[in-house]
Amino acid sequence: MIVSSGIEDDVDLNRRQLLWAGGGIGAAALLTACGGGTAPGASSDSGARPRAGGTLRVGALGRASAVTRDPHGSQANESDYLVLSLVYDTLTVPGAKPNTLPRLASRWQSSDDLRTWRFTLAEGAAFHDGSPVTAEDVVFSLRRLRGTPSGASRLPGIKAANITAEGTGTVVLVSDYPNAELPQLMRLTTFVVKKGTTDKDITAAPGTGPFKLDWFRGGNARLVRNDDWYGGEVLLDAIEVKIFESPQAMANALLAGQIDLASNVGAVAARTAERRQDVQVVRRPNDMAMPIVMRTADGPFADPRVREALRLAVDREAMVKQVLSGYGTVANDILGTGDPAYAKDVPQRARDLGRARTLLREAGFDLSKTYRLKTTEDVPGLAESATLFAAQVREAGVRIEVVKEESASFWDRTWLKGDLYTTYWGTNDSVVFFASKTMVSDSGTNETAWKNPAFDAAYRKAMATKDPAARAELLHDVQRIQHGSSGYLVWGTADGIDLAAAPVRGLPTLPGYGRVQLERAWLNR
Structure with a gap:
């Protein structure tokens, strides 16, 4: 069975959701479609035409003592995951219909016994330094991920030795047991870095995502647009991420105009914000x-x-x-x-x-x-x-x-x-x-x-x-x-609850960590 989709055709839709996230269609729907899928939704734009430019200031929860820069590490901070998910791409991502969509992998095919899976890389995918993404890069990244303490859970049933390259554009994974849902289970931290990246250099490793890392300081970061991203046009010039230790402090910063988006801010803040005409409340059930x-x-x-x-x-x-x-x-x-x-x-x-x-x-x-x-x-x-x-x-x-x-x-x-x-x-x-x-x-x-x-x-x-x-x-x-x-x-x-300033548009609305997929966001200013 083959699943494929043309990424270039979906410029106006958000294609990215995160490792713990999901779309509106669950496990039973995976692999039911052999063509393109419906990409995740975005917040209402009230008929306004998307425009390029501007810097989106985003607040995200985290603690300085728990900061993780390694894309294959365990991210306890949502702020870290926000940064990593915009700098690095995963092979597959959650969607709406079906619930697993292509990303760095443009399509996949299983053997009849559901044990061998071939993932074909997206055409034009490149690292931020301009070098093309190859199957060897993906094999290196997945084997590195598999070698982490939680690697067996992140790549269930897949041993490092059973991750191989087939030419320059196909990655082959052989499961220990039949697994009809493997592409869905790849919607995790399958972030890809260049082959040979050392542990010492991992925090500076170029990614393939819609934004490039400009700087990172104590959990705060600035990301700038990747004009050459294979996934389509990115409208924002930059995203600035500010780490907050409490939802209330983050909500207060939004209400004071210090940030434009408060991610996963919680019910208490929502009750206050719903009385404000200048604040959008994005609510995601389940x-x-x-x-x-x-x-x-x-x-x-x-x-x-x-x-x-x-x-x-x-x-x-x-x-x-x-x-x-x-x-x-x-x-x-x-x-x-x-x-x-x-x-x-x-x-x-x-x-x-x-x-x-x-x-x-x-x-x-x-x-x-x-x-x-x-x-x-x-x-x-x-x-x-x-x-x-x-x-x-x-x-x-x-x-x-x-x-x-x-x-x-x-x-x-x-x-x-x-x-x-x-x-x-x-x-x-x-x-x-x-x-x-x-x-x-x-x-x-x-x-x-x-x-x-x-x-x-x-x-x-x-x-x-x-x-x-x-x-x-x-x-x-x-x-x-x-x-x-x-x-x-x-x-x-x-329910997941984000708060956004009035000019913010194009926010993702799917449940889970889909809130951090911001490459289609824009500012109506």
Whole structure:
């Protein structure tokens, strides 16, 4: 099966979304089209004609202590990911219809057994220094990515030795198992750098993206237009990125006219801004999941009855109302709620304190102890969700102390290791994404340390199924198993909210990290 699209024909549409992001069509739709797709949407331009020029000043969340310049590193800061995603290109990107679109790869084709995939590079793709992008550059980049601590999760089922070049313009990936969704799973940090780039030189490595790095200082950066970008015309002269540690500080900067765009600013700021005529509120439903992680391998939450009790002790409607100020949707302990293959037929869990207490008693759970729930303030509402969760489960007899950790410490010491902690994912359009990255037994980012042979088998069976409709049905089995026994408590999904000054036009509107794809933005001044 072949998927291709003419990038040059879509100048007026945003073609880029990010690694955790997704379009409106989910996993079941991948590979159903053999022609061009509909690119992601952009904010309304009120009939104004796009114009070139100007500098867009963007605020993004991050902490100076967590700055990452390596395009293959783990980006805890949204500010870092914004910069990297505009300087470097990935092979594929999320879209609307279908949900995976070409980028640095113009098309792809699988073998009949869904194990061998050939990605053809886009014609005219070049690095910022003018040198052409070759298959060897992509092979080097993907192998380097595969060698990172989370490389096995970023390139699931792909060993470094099984990434090879075929001529100058085709990259071949051979999967350990049939994988009908591999192009979708390449919508991550498959950023491409030049072959031979050393770790020492990686921060200065030229990219292929719509903007070039002018300077970078302490998390703040200035990017200038790449006039030779193969993906079409870029209108802005430059983008200046300013790092903010809190959503409120970022929102205040926008209201004071110090920045033009506040990215992922949260519900509190939205309530204030909606009363302002000079501020645009861009709202993206099903944007972010903020699940509570319960470790399943060992520790106090290893017993599935205990995990079920905590899920039953949560008042989900209250969580959405209080934590998200109503800017969100109740969830059902399944990740990927924006996917058309999402299992809506699975009965919605409702609060049942009586049943929760019974399960805790049957499991012999020690109610005399106080358990620690670790969280961060990396995104709006995350720490607040932990506090409200602790108050709610106290009604079932479970005492929890919320511990706020500094971001760098949390990701180094708690993530993947803790018994009970919050996490967040800025995407919700793909059941397959979460299954492959966080739930199969051999995942390098298996957040709950969950090993379930039935789940693994159901996932592999779905991935080995060519027919999209049949694959979607099999993905329902994957979700039913997750709902029944995984280590996730998914109480709701947050709307994504950006604030923009009145002159800003052409902003992306898809859920997830699509908000950072700004090459089609322009200023109506």
